[in-house]
Every structure is written in structure tokens, then in C-alpha cells.
Amino acid sequence: MNDDILRIAIQKSGRLSEDSLKLIKECGIRFDNGAGKLKTDATNFPAQILFLRDDDIPGYVEDGVAHLGIVGGNVSEESDKNVDTVHKLGFSKCRLSIGVLSEHQYDGVHDLEGKSIATTYPRLLGKYLEANGVKAQIHEISGSVEIAPSIGLADAVCDIVSSGSTLLSNGLKEVETIFRSEAVMIASKQLSQTQQGLLDQLLFRIKSVQEAKNNKYILLNCPTDAVENISRFLPGMRAPTILPLATEGWCSLHSVINENEFWENIEKIRQAGAEGILVIPIEKMIQ
Ligand SMILES: Nc1ncnc2c1ncn2[C@@H]1O[C@H](COP(=O)(O)OP(=O)(O)OP(=O)(O)O)[C@@H](O)[C@H]1O
Ligand SMILES: O=P(O)(O)OC[C@H]1O[C@H](OP(=O)(O)OP(=O)(O)O)[C@H](O)[C@@H]1O
Ligand SMILES: [Mg+2]
Structure with missing residues (x-):
């Protein structure tokens, strides 16, 4: 086996696929992913991309067949494989929650005592119930979990929730969040x-x-004369760049602003005398 390349496993098709491919491409790694190809070599980086079912990725990474993998934190935690989580990737954010029928009067986790809960995540659910001292029957199914209570298969469900619309359209309400997830990069413990x-x-x-x-x-x-005041809201990377304008007493100020603080600070910057404000996306940022 070639120890000098990185074999990166990503989901073949599903909710993680597009963002995983996009991230690899944004990192400047080029490859040809022709339709139906399950393995492809990068052309400008010593890497090979494997396209797999997401559930299989932690196992491949544990075995060292793949050196890296991109999966949901939920899948990685549920798999309990011996891999390192090396980075959180910020996409496919969701939570693993318990839902019960909307009309059920839910008074807390102890309400689940003696109940049956349908899930694709028996390990994470089991850990949660144990930590809360609740004994319930875990009914493992592999999909369409939210249907279970309405057809009498289980009293409750434990599944992925994002907008909550799947729970709602199946007459369920979210009562406990047991795990918060996002896509993560996992790595083998046997890297050369x-x-x-x-x-x-x-x-x-x-x-x-x-x-x-x-x-x-x-x-x-x-x-x-407004530069100093405005600069307080634009810490930038080191300090803002100031360039004189052709108009006496005016200048152009360039800096970097954090997305999360943008709307709050932009108002203060305007009040401090700024005008002609342009905001431009950054492609790469190296501190
Ligand atoms: N509604 C959602 N919103 C955001 N992220 C989600 C949502 N549903 C699932 N995810 C995340 O995306 C991951 C992949 O979901 P997907 O539905 O594609 O999996 P899958 O059907 O098991 O795919 P595969 O066919 O590869 O086994 C999940 O493990 C979870 O981390
Ligand atoms: O809270 P929401 O925004 O409704 O998202 C939650 C739903 O999304 C996922 O299913 P998905 O749509 O991927 O279908 P699948 O699991 O049946 O493939 C998950 O299994 C939930 O059913
Ligand atoms: Mg899967």
C-alpha cells in the first residue's frame, strides 16, 4: 500500500456529498469525478478520493483503508470506531433529538421510562438513557424513523432534526436534544x-x-479625522490600510470584518462618518 498518498473517503451521494466535494476543491485539490466513478486520483496533490456510503466511512478509516474521511459527527460517534476527529467542518449542522407524539403530555426524560423508542442511533440513545437513569426499549430501524409512533411501532423516536419539519409533518414534537452534530474530518491513527x-x-x-x-x-x-473612531470597529488583521482620496480631508479605509459582527458594526461605522461602503467576499485568508 502506498504510504505517500492520502486516501480521503467522502459520501458518494447524500447530504454531505456536495459540501465535501466543494471543500476539497476550495482547498485547491483538482480531480476528475466522472459520473459513477467510486475512486479518483487528484491531479495536483498526492491524494485519492473514495466515494462511499457514509456509514461505512468510520470503519474504513479505522482500518486505515482510507486515511481521512468526511462524515457527520453523529455517524462517527454512533460508529464508536477508533479514529481521531481532527477538524469540525461547519456544514451539515443538525441535532439528534427525541420526539414524541404532539398530543403527549411530556414532563421530562423520566417520561420515557418503560417506553419504546425507534432510532437509527442505538448507541448514542443508549448512552443518553443510561446517563439519565432511564430504562427504555430501543427499537433499531434504518430509516423513515418518524413514522414509527403513528403506526404503533414505538412510543417515541430519536432521529436527526434540522428545521423540525419532518417531526411536525409526522405529528411529533421535539422533547430532548441528545447530540449536536456537524460534518467532521476523521483521520486514521495509523498515518505514516x-x-x-x-x-x-x-x-x-x-x-x-x-x-x-x-x-x-x-x-x-x-x-x-473619523479614521480613528471607525478603526475601533474594524480590528482587521493587524491594522486598517488608509489611502488618501483625491478630495482633501478624505481617505479610503480597507480592512477585514467578521461576518458575525457585520450588521452590528456596520451601523456604528456609518454613524461615525463612513460612506461608499463596499463589502467583498474573501477567497482565502491566511493569518
Ligand atoms: N436534515 C438535515 N439537515 C442537516 N444535516 C443533516 C440532515 N439530515 C442528515 N444530516 C447530516 O447529513 C448526514 C448524511 O445524511 P444522509 O441523509 O445523506 O445520510 P444517509 O441517507 O445515511 O446516506 P448514505 O446513503 O451515504 O448512507 C447525516 O449523518 C447528518 O450528519
Ligand atoms: O428537521 P428536518 O429539516 O425535517 O430534517 C430532518 C430529516 O432529515 C433527514 O432525513 P432526509 O431528508 O435526509 O431523508 P432520509 O434520512 O430518509 O434519507 C433526517 O433523517 C430527518 O428525517
Ligand atoms: Mg448512511
């Missing part, structure tokens, strides 16, 4: 030194892509 070096390069690229997404490049015009 070369593979570890390649993983470090890849993580550096992923962090630069994520950092860029969390920030915007901002350009604005302001009176020169």
Missing part, C-alpha cells in the same frame, strides 16, 4: 509521517478557507 505531513497541509488549507468564509473585505470612504 508523509501522510501526517499531507494532513497538516490539508488542515492548513481548510482553516484558510473557513477563515475566509467567516470574514469579509471592507472598503469605505471617510473624513480623515
Whole structure:
């Protein structure tokens, strides 16, 4: 087996596929993923991409058949495989929750005592029930979990929730959240030194892509005497760039603004005298 390449397993088709491929491409790794191809070589990085069912990925990574994998944290935790979670990827955010029939008067986790709960996540549910001292019957099914209470298969469900619309349309309400999930990168514990070096390069690229997404490049015009005040809201990477305008007493200020603080700070910046504000996406950001 070639110890000098990274074999990266991603979901073949499903909710993680598009974002996983996009992330790899944003990291500058090029490959040809012709339809139906289950394995492809990168053309400009020592990597090979494997397209698999997501449930199989933690096992492949544990065995070292794949060196890296992108899966939901829920799948990785449920699998209980001996792998390292090396990075959180920020997409496919969802939660694993318990739902009961909407008309059920739910008074807390002890209500589940003696009940049956349908789930695809028996391990995570079992751990949660045990931690809460509740004995319930876990009924493992592999999909369409939310149908279970309405057909008398179980009293409750434990499944992935995002918007909550699947629970709602099946007459259920969310009563407990047992796990918060997002896509994660998992790695084998048996990487060669070369593979570890390649993983470090890849993580550096992923962090630069994520950092860029969390920030915007901002350009604005302001009176020169307002620069100090405006700069307080734009800590930037080190300090803002100030360029004189052709109009006496005015300048152009360039900086970086955090996406989360954007709307709150933009108002303060306007009040401090800024005008002609442009906000531009950043492709990569290296601190
Ligand atoms: N509604 C949702 N919103 C956000 N993320 C979700 C949602 N449903 C699932 N996910 C996340 O996406 C992952 C993949 O979901 P998907 O439905 O594609 O899995 P799957 O049907 O098991 O796929 P596969 O065919 O590869 O086994 C889940 O494990 C979870 O982490
Ligand atoms: O809270 P919501 O936004 O409604 O999302 C939750 C639903 O999404 C997932 O199913 P998915 O749509 O992927 O179908 P599948 O699991 O049957 O493939 C999950 O299994 C839930 O049923
Ligand atoms: Mg699956």
C-alpha cells in the first residue's frame, strides 16, 4: 500500500456529498469525478478520493483503508470506531433529538421510562438513557424513523432534526436534544509521517478557507479625522490600510470584518462618518 498518498473517503451521494466535494476543491485539490466513478486520483496533490456510503466511512478509516474521511459527527460517534476527529467542518449542522407524539403530555426524560423508542442511533440513545437513569426499549430501524409512533411501532423516536419539519409533518414534537452534530474530518491513527505531513497541509488549507468564509473585505470612504473612531470597529488583521482620496480631508479605509459582527458594526461605522461602503467576499485568508 502506498504510504505517500492520502486516501480521503467522502459520501458518494447524500447530504454531505456536495459540501465535501466543494471543500476539497476550495482547498485547491483538482480531480476528475466522472459520473459513477467510486475512486479518483487528484491531479495536483498526492491524494485519492473514495466515494462511499457514509456509514461505512468510520470503519474504513479505522482500518486505515482510507486515511481521512468526511462524515457527520453523529455517524462517527454512533460508529464508536477508533479514529481521531481532527477538524469540525461547519456544514451539515443538525441535532439528534427525541420526539414524541404532539398530543403527549411530556414532563421530562423520566417520561420515557418503560417506553419504546425507534432510532437509527442505538448507541448514542443508549448512552443518553443510561446517563439519565432511564430504562427504555430501543427499537433499531434504518430509516423513515418518524413514522414509527403513528403506526404503533414505538412510543417515541430519536432521529436527526434540522428545521423540525419532518417531526411536525409526522405529528411529533421535539422533547430532548441528545447530540449536536456537524460534518467532521476523521483521520486514521495509523498515518505514516508523509501522510501526517499531507494532513497538516490539508488542515492548513481548510482553516484558510473557513477563515475566509467567516470574514469579509471592507472598503469605505471617510473624513480623515473619523479614521480613528471607525478603526475601533474594524480590528482587521493587524491594522486598517488608509489611502488618501483625491478630495482633501478624505481617505479610503480597507480592512477585514467578521461576518458575525457585520450588521452590528456596520451601523456604528456609518454613524461615525463612513460612506461608499463596499463589502467583498474573501477567497482565502491566511493569518
Ligand atoms: N436534515 C438535515 N439537515 C442537516 N444535516 C443533516 C440532515 N439530515 C442528515 N444530516 C447530516 O447529513 C448526514 C448524511 O445524511 P444522509 O441523509 O445523506 O445520510 P444517509 O441517507 O445515511 O446516506 P448514505 O446513503 O451515504 O448512507 C447525516 O449523518 C447528518 O450528519
Ligand atoms: O428537521 P428536518 O429539516 O425535517 O430534517 C430532518 C430529516 O432529515 C433527514 O432525513 P432526509 O431528508 O435526509 O431523508 P432520509 O434520512 O430518509 O434519507 C433526517 O433523517 C430527518 O428525517
Ligand atoms: Mg448512511
